[in-house]
Amino acid sequence: MGPDEMDPVVLEIMAVLDSLFLAERQARFQVSALEVQDYPFAATFEMVRDTESDAAIEEALSGFGFEQHTLDDDAELWISDELGLMVFLFFTTPDGRSYTYRIVRFEVAGEDEISL
Numbered sequence: 001m002g003p004d005e006m007d008p009v010v011l012e013i014m015a016v017l018d019s020l021f022l023a024e025r026q027a028r029f030q031v032s033a034l035e036v037q038d039y040p041f042a043a044t045f046e047m048v049r050d051t052e053s054d055a056a057i058e059e060a061l062s063g064f065g066f067e068q069h070t071l072d073d074d075a076e077l078w079i080s081d082e083l084g085l086m087v088f089l090f091f092t093t094p095d096g097r098s099y100t101y102r103i104v105r106f107e108v109a110g111e112d113e114i115s116l
Contacts, residue, residue, distance in 0.1 A: 009064070009083060010103055016060045017087075021099055024053045061087060081108065 058068065066078035066087060078087040086104045 007105070010085065010105070013061075013064060013085070013087065013103060017057075017099075017101055020053065020056050020060060023056075024099075027053070057089070084108070 061068070061078045064080060065082050066080045066085075069077040069079065071077055074091045076089040078089070079085075084106055086106060088102045088104070090100045090102075
């Protein structure tokens with residue numbers, strides 16, 4: 001693969017994440033509109049949507065063979081040794097509901113088991 005070519009798996013992961021994040025943003029707009037009319041319903045809708053969004057991200061990345069590693073309250077690292085990819089998810093708002101991501105390709109240089 002040349003330097004200007006993108007790995008098809010990376011493109012697929014990007015498309016999945018972009019569509020999930022777009023759905024999350026659309027749900028946020030719906031919550032904002034509902035808050036004006038019916039705050040209790042909006043709060044319930046937001047809670048359900050947050051749970052669905054978290055589950056969708058986890059399901060999508062797990063489906064590609066990634067394992068989740070929480071770095072702190074603002075970031076997650078998903079690693080797939082099989083694909084040689086890492087996905088960094090950064091939460092970009094205080095409520096943790098807006099994301100930015102980076103996908104990094106890596107190669108395992110060596111692997112030794114160390115017993116302590």
